[in-house]
Amino acid sequence: MLVRPVYAVLERELLRMARQRTRLVAAMVRPLIWLLVIGGGFAAIVGVDYKSFLVPGVLGMTMLFGAMLAALGTVYDKESGVMRMMLVAPLPRAWMVVAKLIAAAAAAAVQALLLLVLLALLGYVGRRTEWGLLAAALAATSFACAGIGMLTASFSRTLENFAGIMNFVIFPVFFLSGSLYPVRELPPALYWAATLNPYTYGVDLLKHALLAGPGADFSVALDLAVLAAATIASAAVASWRFSRESAYEPMIHVPAGRAR
Amino acid sequence: MNAPHTAGMTTIAAVRAAGLVKRYGELAAVDGVDLEIAPGEFFGLLGPNGSGKTTTMHMLATLIRPSAGTASVAGFDIGRAPVRVRASIGLVFQESALDRTLTVAQNLRFAGLLHDLAPRVIEERSRELLELFDLTERRDQPVGALSGGMRRALDIVRGVLHQPRCLLLDEPTIGLDLPNRRRIWRFIERLRARTGMTVLLTTHYLEEADGCDRVVFIRKGRLVESGAPQSLVARLGRHILEVESASLDALVAALEPRLGAALREGDVAHFRCAEEDLALLAGLQAEIGAKASAWRVRRPNLNDVFLWVEAGKRVA
Numbered sequence A: 001m002l003v004r005p006v007y008a009v010l011e012r013e014l015l016r017m018a019r020q021r022t023r024l025v026a027a028m029v030r031p032l033i034w035l036l037v038i039g040g041g042f043a044a045i046v047g048v049d050y051k052s053f054l055v056p057g058v059l060g061m062t063m064l065f066g067a068m069l070a071a072l073g074t075v076y077d078k079e080s081g082v083m084r085m086m087l088v089a090p091l092p093r094a095w096m097v098v099a100k101l102i103a104a105a106a107a108a109a110v111q112a113l114l115l116l117v118l119l120a121l122l123g124y125v126g127r128r129t130e131w132g133l134l135a136a137a138l139a140a141t142s143f144a145c146a147g148i149g150m151l152t153a154s155f156s157r158t159l160e161n162f163a164g165i166m167n168f169v170i171f172p173v174f175f176l177s178g179s180l181y182p183v184r185e186l187p188p189a190l191y192w193a194a195t196l197n198p199y200t201y202g203v204d205l206l207k208h209a210l211l212a213g214p215g216a217d218f219s220v221a222l223d224l225a226v227l228a229a230a231t232i233a234s235a236a237v238a239s240w241r242f243s244r245e246s247a248y249e250p251m252i253h254v255p256a257g258r259a260r
Numbered sequence B: 001m002n003a004p005h006t007a008g009m010t011t012i013a014a015v016r017a018a019g020l021v022k023r024y025g026e027l028a029a030v031d032g033v034d035l036e037i038a039p040g041e042f043f044g045l046l047g048p049n050g051s052g053k054t055t056t057m058h059m060l061a062t063l064i065r066p067s068a069g070t071a072s073v074a075g076f077d078i079g080r081a082p083v084r085v086r087a088s089i090g091l092v093f094q095e096s097a098l099d100r101t102l103t104v105a106q107n108l109r110f111a112g113l114l115h116d117l118a119p120r121v122i123e124e125r126s127r128e129l130l131e132l133f134d135l136t137e138r139r140d141q142p143v144g145a146l147s148g149g150m151r152r153a154l155d156i157v158r159g160v161l162h163q164p165r166c167l168l169l170d171e172p173t174i175g176l177d178l179p180n181r182r183r184i185w186r187f188i189e190r191l192r193a194r195t196g197m198t199v200l201l202t203t204h205y206l207e208e209a210d211g212c213d214r215v216v217f218i219r220k221g222r223l224v225e226s227g228a229p230q231s232l233v234a235r236l237g238r239h240i241l242e243v244e245s246a247s248l249d250a251l252v253a254a255l256e257p258r259l260g261a262a263l264r265e266g267d268v269a270h271f272r273c274a275e276e277d278l279a280l281l282a283g284l285q286a287e288i289g290a291k292a293s294a295w296r297v298r299r300p301n302l303n304d305v306f307l308w309v310e311a312g313k314r315v316a
Helices: A003-019 A021-046 A050-080 A083-087 A093-121 A131-155 A159-175 A188-196 A198-211 A220-243 B053-060 B082-088 B104-114 B119-132 B148-160 B178-195 B206-211 B229-236 B248-259 B277-291 B302-310
Strands: B015-024 B027-037 B042-046 B068-073 B089-092 B166-170 B198-203 B214-219 B222-227 B239-244 B263-265 B268-273 B294-298
Touching: A003 A021, A003 A050, A003 A093, A003 B104, A021 A050, A021 A093, A050 A083, A050 A093, A050 A131, A050 A159, A050 A198, A083 B104, A093 A131, A093 A220, A131 A159, A131 A198, A131 A220, A198 A220, B015 B053, B027 B053, B027 B068, B027 B214, B027 B222, B042 B053, B042 B206, B053 B068, B053 B166, B053 B198, B068 B082, B082 B089, B089 B148, B104 B119, B104 B148, B119 B148, B119 B178, B148 B166, B148 B178, B178 B206, B198 B206, B206 B302, B214 B302, B222 B229, B222 B302, B229 B302, B239 B248, B239 B277, B248 B268, B248 B277, B263 B302, B268 B277, B268 B302, B277 B294
Parallel strands: B042 B198, B042 B214, B089 B166, B166 B198
Antiparallel strands: B015 B027, B015 B068, B214 B222, B239 B268, B239 B294, B263 B268
16 A cells, blocks of 8 residues: 555656756766866875765765755645645555655665666776675665755755755765765764764665675675664654654644744 | 455444544644534535634544544544555645655555555556546646645545545635636546545635535634535525615614524624514615615625634524
């Protein structure tokens, strides 16, 4: 009974993604700039094969941005009124959060797969890749990023917060992970911040899959456990936030005589 | 589908509410509403902006929780079985609930899937309903390209795609021009004729509620008058005397002892008159009509009922 509604939300998300070409192009160009320009630049200083080290990080970045944008679409849905269609559907409120989470994760995974093809064509993915692990890493990381996105969306009343979300959620999550540097070599404060960041474990899992181990900081089991826990916890909190009726004010209506 | 047992259908009220209250802090937006709407009834909830119409409707639709009281829709309790209530109703909001970036067909597919309809069923019903609502040619256009009237029509199609037993329309014609308002009413009539569904409507365009089987006026969260539109109008009086004057106070003072309390709006005073008052009116006009800049006697309509109810006066 609950499958079609989830499919509805998923299909709409993918339709929107396919239509927003610039969003899709940006999702491909952004990581490639990091990889080729910043990676190329730092490779000259660091002296190691820094570009290869960056591959898991930029793949993760695509998922982080993709899932966040899709999940934050929930805020857009509230503002544009589309959320009304979901509110009147015969579904428990929590299920709507789950549907959005799945759709955001799918959007992120699709973008990661597209980038993966580009990376393979450029010769950055191949020989050392463990494909099974990579599939698991893409799935687990997409869901965790979607979870972070739904959690953020559940605390954002309007899209005007978007710049704030960029600065206070997406950038910290990205920079305080092992995307650009090995976590174990960070100074203590940053090290602890990174270990508390669930996204770190997604990037770590991608390192396991793409770099065959040496660049990774944690075990595969720990990575998967943290990602799963983060997804479930954020989905639970987001469901609770969205099940409050105040989550939909003023979208449903503004009670008369009550100043906003 | 949780199919209704046909035997029970006629006995279960489409909507039943007892003592519904919704408080926002100090303010009681809805203050003890009782309703009983029979299956198939065309029911109007009338009142000015801010009287509690929408809040009542949203409580019935399980979008907001009552502070007190109970209600059931199609036999399902709004507190205990909100999902089954939502499966039984179609709700058309005051503001659009459509995705402007998707096409007409894509919006209906989205709405249909959310209601767990099979894609083939959505296709069939969309075709029928778009035909019924004159939207067939717009099928593949983005909703953003439709006019306001078409969007509202599509919103109604969206609301009835899953064949609800009870349709809740919140100000279905608000913000539309007259031809489009008429079109929307024709669509709702066609729909009622075809499906026999219960329709609960809120509006403050009173003339539009004339077609309702029954209307109830809501004022400051309380129901104040109810009945068939014609009988409410009849209860108000046979005639309405409208007097307009720059020195209205003196005129009202002269007329009120003989005609009863006036309803004043700016420079105009309204009086309710019975059939037998006509002779009296002619005499009054000869006596003091000259002091009025306008003196009109006309039949009352639902707007008059509304004005009297709004002024806090009992109509009966």
